[in-house]
Every structure is written in C-alpha cells, then in structure tokens.
Amino acid sequence: MNPIRKILIVGGGVAGLNLATKLGDQLGRIGKAEITLADRSPTHIWKPMLHTIAAGTWDVQQQQVSYIAHASEHHFTYQPGEMCGLDRSVREVTLAPLEMPDGEVIVGQRTLGYDVLILAIGSRANDFGVPGVTAHCHFIDSQAQAEAFNLTLRGRILRSVVNDEILRVAIVGGGATGVELSAELSRLLELAASYGDANIRDRLHLTLLESGSRILAAFPEEVSTHSAAQLRKIGVALHADTRVVGAEAEGFRLADGSLVAADLMVWAAGVKAADFLTRLDGLEVNRSNQVLVKPTMQTLTDPHIFVLGDCASLTPEEGARPLPPTAQVANQQADHLARHLESWLEGGTLPDFVFKDLGSLVSLSQYNAFGTLGKFGFFKGGFIRGHFAQLSHTYLYRRHQIGLHGMVRAGAMWLAERINGLVRPRIRLS
Known part of the structure; x- marks a missing residue:
C-alpha cells in the first residue's frame, strides 16, 4: 500500500487555490494524499479584480473566498501563516508567528512537513529602491x-x-x-x-x-x-x-x-516576487526574486519543490524570454500540475508545461475594454474591443469561479450578485 503523501501548497492565489481545490477533490477526498494550503490571509480574492476592491466599485464580501470553508468542502486543510523559512534536508517549511494588529502574538512560529512542496506566493509591485x-x-x-x-x-x-x-x-x-x-x-x-x-x-x-x-x-x-x-x-x-x-x-x-x-x-510599477525567496535553502532566483524552474515547474535544485505563477521564472525551450507573470499563466500551470502530479507520485514522469497564449485583455471599467485573441481558437490573434471584449474579460473571472466552486454553485453566486445589485449601493459607502 502506497504511503499517504503530504502535499504542501504555500500561497492561495490563482494558482495555489486552484491547485489545492483540484488536488483535494482528486487525492484528498479518497485519502491518497494530505493536502495543506498555507496563506497569511484568511480569504482569497482573484488578483486581477483587486483594483475594483481598491476603488470600492465591487463588493468584497461577495467576491472573497474563505480558505477555511473552501478547504472543508474540497478535502484539504488550511493553515494560516506566512512562510519565512525552508529546510530541505528534513522537508519542512517554517511559518512566521501570527500577530494581532497591536503586536500581540496569538500563534507562535510553526513548522509544516511535506513530501511535495508547491510555492505559489504570487508577486508584488517593485519600487526599484525609489526613495519615499x-x-x-x-x-x-x-x-x-x-x-x-x-x-x-x-x-x-x-x-x-x-x-x-x-x-x-x-x-x-x-x-x-x-x-x-x-x-x-x-x-x-x-x-x-x-x-x-x-x-x-x-x-x-x-x-x-x-x-x-x-x-x-x-x-x-x-x-x-x-x-x-x-x-x-x-x-x-x-x-x-x-x-x-x-x-x-x-x-x-x-x-x-x-x-x-x-x-x-x-x-503600481514593476513586478517582483517576495524578498524572502532569495534566502531560502539553496533555491536559485533571478533579479526579480523569482525562482528558476525547469519546464516541469520543478526547481533546479530539488525535484520535490515546484514553483508556479508569478514567483516562478520559466523560459520555454523555444522562447527567448520567461513566461509573463499573469493570471493566465498561473492558472494553466496549476491545471497542468493537477493533471500530472498523481502519476508522478506513483513513479511516472512529468511532461513539460506548454503555455497556450489565449490572448490579452484590459478592461477600463464600464467605459470600454480592449484585447487580442490568442493563437488558439477560431479567431486567432484578432483585435477585439467594446462589449465583446468586456464580456470576454468578465468570462475569465467567471471561469475562475467555476473552477473553484463548480457550475451550479458559481451560477448561484452570479444570481446572488445580480439580486444584491438591485438593493445595495453601487459603490462602497462605508
């Protein structure tokens, strides 16, 4: 009988939560693996919509996903905390203490063991050392x-x-x-x-x-x-x-x-991964703190550590530049690993990740939207704008919700949004 593997995912963004959900449903549900997701925040928000939360034009309470509730529904465990250390020799990740706003420590420093570690901690703006x-x-x-x-x-x-x-x-x-x-x-x-x-x-x-x-x-x-x-x-x-x-x-x-x-x-300029990645146990990083990975998304130094999304630097064999730090790349990488990780745990090989460029979209609120379609699909590489582009942009988020919750529940959430929109203020007032 194969031992139960411990799969630890650090970071509950687009890639991390997507992967935890799929692995929980596939492996956690039948007891083939213990899936743990660690994140410093108690809730998930789809990062491309953060600007609407900042402006107050979208209801954060309706859009956020509680990690605790979602974990219980999808057969994985949530651990609150921010990663601050790694010991590859004993396969342990260290989480920093949890503190109240006044500085009181409510949970001390902890360690989490793993057989497979998946880093998906995203990125942040880069201030380039500009004073002030x-x-x-x-x-x-x-x-x-x-x-x-x-x-x-x-x-x-x-x-x-x-x-x-x-x-x-x-x-x-x-x-x-x-x-x-x-x-x-x-x-x-x-x-x-x-x-x-x-x-x-x-x-x-x-x-x-x-x-x-x-x-x-x-x-x-x-x-x-x-x-x-x-x-x-x-x-x-x-x-x-x-x-x-x-x-x-x-x-x-x-x-x-x-x-x-x-x-x-x-x-909102520049992109870099978290500074602590430069201090982890032997992992190779670039100037933007991104961890260098193979086409299988494994690190160059340890095959039991995978890195996905914005905090990873993956240069395709046929490409001269690394893949961009976008939600599209992160989501595809999570889907790829979810499909193949079980086979690899059982002794199989991991196929290389191949990115499919589905295009790029930018939404200028309700004024307009612009984008290009990718190299795949019926309208290859076409420029789109207006209502169709806005619907396409909205579809990306709805597809994310379907991936997390399934069609029925996601549909109920959309309906609740429409109903609440009839009775609540259109912007955040308090």
Whole structure:
C-alpha cells in the first residue's frame, strides 16, 4: 500500500487555490494524499479584480473566498501563516508567528512537513529602491492593501465633498493595474455623483505616470493605443517617458526636478516576487526574486519543490524570454500540475508545461475594454474591443469561479450578485 503523501501548497492565489481545490477533490477526498494550503490571509480574492476592491466599485464580501470553508468542502486543510523559512534536508517549511494588529502574538512560529512542496506566493509591485515610495505610496497587491487604499480614498472623497476642494490622485505604472485602477476611480466618482454631489467627478484630478514610451507595454500596441485614447477621453492625464525619482508627502518628484502634486499616491510599477525567496535553502532566483524552474515547474535544485505563477521564472525551450507573470499563466500551470502530479507520485514522469497564449485583455471599467485573441481558437490573434471584449474579460473571472466552486454553485453566486445589485449601493459607502 502506497504511503499517504503530504502535499504542501504555500500561497492561495490563482494558482495555489486552484491547485489545492483540484488536488483535494482528486487525492484528498479518497485519502491518497494530505493536502495543506498555507496563506497569511484568511480569504482569497482573484488578483486581477483587486483594483475594483481598491476603488470600492465591487463588493468584497461577495467576491472573497474563505480558505477555511473552501478547504472543508474540497478535502484539504488550511493553515494560516506566512512562510519565512525552508529546510530541505528534513522537508519542512517554517511559518512566521501570527500577530494581532497591536503586536500581540496569538500563534507562535510553526513548522509544516511535506513530501511535495508547491510555492505559489504570487508577486508584488517593485519600487526599484525609489526613495519615499514605501513611506508615502499605497500598493494594490493584496486584499488588505486594496481595502486600506479604499478606506483612505473614502476619507479623501469626504474631505473633497465637505470642503469643495479637488482630489488629486497620482498613479505610477502604466501596466494593467495602473490603467484599470485609473478607469475604475473615474467610474467611482461618476457613480458617487448620484449620491448628492453632482460636481464630485469634476474635482478629481487623476494622473498616470509611465516610465516607458507607452502604457500597457506588455500588450500589443493596438491595445495600448486605444486604451490611452480612452483614458484621455475620460480625463486621465497620461505622462509616458516620465521617470519618477522620489515620492514625497506632497507628491511624486520627477527626474527633471518637477513635482506631480497628489493627495493620494499609488505605486503600481514593476513586478517582483517576495524578498524572502532569495534566502531560502539553496533555491536559485533571478533579479526579480523569482525562482528558476525547469519546464516541469520543478526547481533546479530539488525535484520535490515546484514553483508556479508569478514567483516562478520559466523560459520555454523555444522562447527567448520567461513566461509573463499573469493570471493566465498561473492558472494553466496549476491545471497542468493537477493533471500530472498523481502519476508522478506513483513513479511516472512529468511532461513539460506548454503555455497556450489565449490572448490579452484590459478592461477600463464600464467605459470600454480592449484585447487580442490568442493563437488558439477560431479567431486567432484578432483585435477585439467594446462589449465583446468586456464580456470576454468578465468570462475569465467567471471561469475562475467555476473552477473553484463548480457550475451550479458559481451560477448561484452570479444570481446572488445580480439580486444584491438591485438593493445595495453601487459603490462602497462605508
């Protein structure tokens, strides 16, 4: 009789929760493996929608997934905590102590054993060491950060209304997060106008700063061009080829010495994995802290450790560049490992992961959406925009929900959203 294997997944993002759900249903349900998911947060939010949580245009309570409840339904165990160490010689992961906001330690440092370790801890914005960014800027890399920004944003909006003064928001980073957040903030203030202050949107001065020659540099140029035009149309001030050299209490300092004044500052530039990955037991990383992996998603130094999603650096054999840190890549990697891990545990071989580019989409709130279709499917490589592109963007999230909950439950959740939308405010007011 084969021993029960301990599979430890660290990180409950797109890849981690998807994989824990599938492995729990496949192996945990029949007792062939003990599946454990560790994450510092108690809930999961689909990362591409964090900008809507930050703006307050989507109900976080309806969209978040409780790890404890989900684990009980899908035959795996949830352990709260943030990974801080690894000992490959005894196959143990160390979790940092859990603390209350006042610093009180409620659960001390712990270790979790594993036979197979899967790291899927995602990524965050990269401040590149720019002075003042950590002290003065908001980041939108997690649910906690998105909610913290929203709390501050609502306070600034209230001050703008009461004092009849402008609200200056500046965002650094013209990638998907910065672009989509810009559009969502504009939409938020338009919706807020219906609650008593008709001029509130006119007082929003929104600036988007990008160091490169165009926004959405990772997207096809056609998507970038149309998105820039749409943002300008709704009143966003775009500044490309603009290098920020510092963040101050009054705004962003530029390389030419000028200051972009702001009441709220967001840093959404660059991508890097967590710093602690550089200190793990012998794992090789790149300059962005991403762990280097083989095409099987195993690390170069230990075949019992897999790394998925944004925190992994995988260069396809036929490609000159690593795969991009996107939800699409993370989701496909989780699906691939879920299909083949059981066979590998029983002595089989792992096939290489092959990424299928299904296209790229950016949604500018309710104003518009743009994208290109991938190399697979009926409309190969075509440019899409408008309602069809918005539906395609929404479909990505709905597909994520189906993967986690199944069609019936996901359908019930969609119906509940529509019903709640009829009786609740369209934006977060408290």
